[in-house]
Amino acid sequence: MKTSLNKNICISLSLGSTHTSLVAASYENKDLQMSHDDLPFYEKESNRIQILGAARIANNGAIKKGVVSSIDAVTASILETIDEVERQSGIEIESVRACIAGTAAxxxxxxxxxxxxxxxxxxxxxxxxxxxxxxxxxxxxxxxxxxxxxxxxxxxxxxxxxxxxxxxxxxxxxxxxxxxxQADLHNIVRSCNNAGVRVQSFAFEPLAAAEGVLTRDEKEFGCISLSIGAHLTHASVYLGNIPVYSKEYPIGSHHITKDLSIGLRTTQAEAERVKKEIGKAIETSSKDINEKIEISSIDGNAIRYVTRKEINQVIEPRVREILQTVYADLRRSRLIARTSKGIVLSGGGALLSGMTLATEEIFSLNARIGMPANIIGAIEGLKSPIWASSIGTLSPLFASVHGDNSLQQTEEISGISSFATKIWHRIKEPFASR
The missing domain is CATH 3.30.1490.110 (Dna Ligase; domain 1)
Structure with a gap:
């Protein structure tokens, strides 16, 4: 049985606010990959990644805005994804790259x-x-x-x-x-340790999302990556193939759902359904705005009717707040004028109808929805902006703290030289039974 310690196999673990995701992959052309080890990570060929298995499960709030709220709950969610991916791929998972977020970074x-x-x-x-x-x-x-x-x-x-x-x-x-x-890293490593895996390295989610969806031209000539998650929005900027900005914002698509729940006096589950099926980030047409939409009451025992206009009047202000918060920061940093390739949106929030139009209006830049590229194999459902960070974590950029980088040509960087392994050795204990 193959294991995740095989150098040609990489496992990405993404610890999101609402879901835990795990992807097992191998590089399609190992010989090509190894023949370019003397190049910086941004000059390597974009080899296609063979997806061997993937799982995404709800973690019931075990991670709150990037911070572990319950080690046991996080461990349980990791174990569940591991079991599913091992079943799909036939790989025994022993180590992972952990995609992490948090406004304290x-x-x-x-x-x-x-x-x-x-x-x-x-x-x-x-x-x-x-x-x-x-x-x-x-x-x-x-x-x-x-x-x-x-x-x-x-x-x-x-x-x-x-x-x-x-x-x-x-x-x-x-x-x-x-x-x-350090404390937040400790809790993540402890959760993985308890699930029977060690952390090889970390991937900061704003960068992971960018690596998952940006093209080489976008990185070279300047591009903003904006990943809108449930509770956090992850922003990064690339110039000349190098990230120069990476930041988290404590606002996301869940806040839109919460606003709808309050404004429409309904449950959050019903508000989420309305947002996905009917909601728009920006209203561009007066057609059908007065159409009546059936929603359930907050107790679930009655039916009410609201118009499309009423729904979008709740959604649009929150969307603008999310986008304007990031825009204001990037404008202060004087980076917007240098991003000639515009903005690439990812994360679940990118799926809201009209999000690209709203982004273009706020930033005055072209925007597109980013889908993970260069993946083959078991990719059903993975070509979605929701999977951007998980796929991006497989990038050579996150092979170690220092990236898969050979600008320091006289020194080899081991994938286990990162802080993740050091702290793992400090806190390790017999693995929890699986």
């Missing part, structure tokens, strides 16, 4: 610079700047989950992929760094 774009001693840049200079990056300390109470490198700069000249042999006096490299609270 922080990011920055850190530039590390070292002085060149000789006339030309040598391997030792690359080692020096790499070591300086790794010696950086995160804020107190946090740990790095990502340190993603861009290209090098030599004496202020940017975009250099391999500076060895070049003449210069200073060598710099920028890293997009994401910090996550």
């Amino acid at each position: 922080q990011f920055d774009n850190h530039v590390e610079t070292c002085t060149i001693k000789g006339e030309e840049i040598r391997v030792s200079d690359l080692e020096k700047v790499s070591m300086a990056v790794r010696n950086q300390k995160p804020p107190m109470g946090f740990d790095f989950v990502h340190m993603i490198p861009s290209s090098y700069s030599v004496d202020g000249k940017h975009g250099i992929q391999n500076p060895i042999g070049m003449r210069g006096s200073t060598l710099s490299i920028m890293h997009h760094r994401v910090f996550y609270p």
Whole structure:
């Protein structure tokens, strides 16, 4: 029986606000993948990913806005997805990449610079700047989950992929760094540990969603990824193939459902149905706006009628709030003007009718719905924006804290060198019975 420790097999675990998802995959062309190991992650071929199995189950609020609310409940949801995917794929799952979210996470774009001693840049200079990056300390109470490198700069000249042999006096490299609270990481690792698996590395959900749906051109020429989940909205920006912005916002599509439940005086289940079947993010036509829609009362014992107009008058203000919150942040960061490829929407909230039109109106950029690409095999239901983060977590970018990156050409990075494994060794105990 194959195991998830096979280097050609990757398991992604996504811990969302309402669902826990697990995807088992292998790279279609192992030889091609391995022959490009000397390239940075953003220059590797986009090999198709063979999906071996996938499961998505409700976790009953075990994760609240990215924070574990019950280790036992999270463990139970992980076990359920593992059992289903093992049944589908015939793989014994022993390790996972964990996709995580949370508004407490922080990011920055850190530039590390070292002085060149000789006339030309040598391997030792690359080692020096790499070591300086790794010696950086995160804020107190946090740990790095990502340190993603861009290209090098030599004496202020940017975009250099391999500076060895070049003449210069200073060598710099920028890293997009994401910090996550240690306590929250501990609880995630503990939950996985209790389910009998270890965490190889983490994927921050704004970046995972982007990796799942953005094309290479979009990453190169500038693009915003906006993943609208149930309780969180995940935003990231790519420029020159590198993430430069990744942030969580504590508002999502569940807030639309809650507004409908209150405004229409009905249950949340009925409000969710109305949102999916009838709701629109933006009203573009007066046709049928006065059509009567049948809904059940809050006690479920009576029927009421509301118009489409009344439904959309509740939905549209919340949609605008979600989009304008992100827009205001990105405008302050002066990134919107640099994203010539527009916006790619994913997550369950992207499925709301008219969401692309509403996004284009707020941002004044082209928008599209992002579907996971380059996947083959057991993909029924996976070509949906709901699966963007789970598929994106399979990206080489998340092979370790430092990405699957060889800009530091003299140093191999092991997939188990991340904080995830270190904390796992600190807290490990006999696995829970399965």
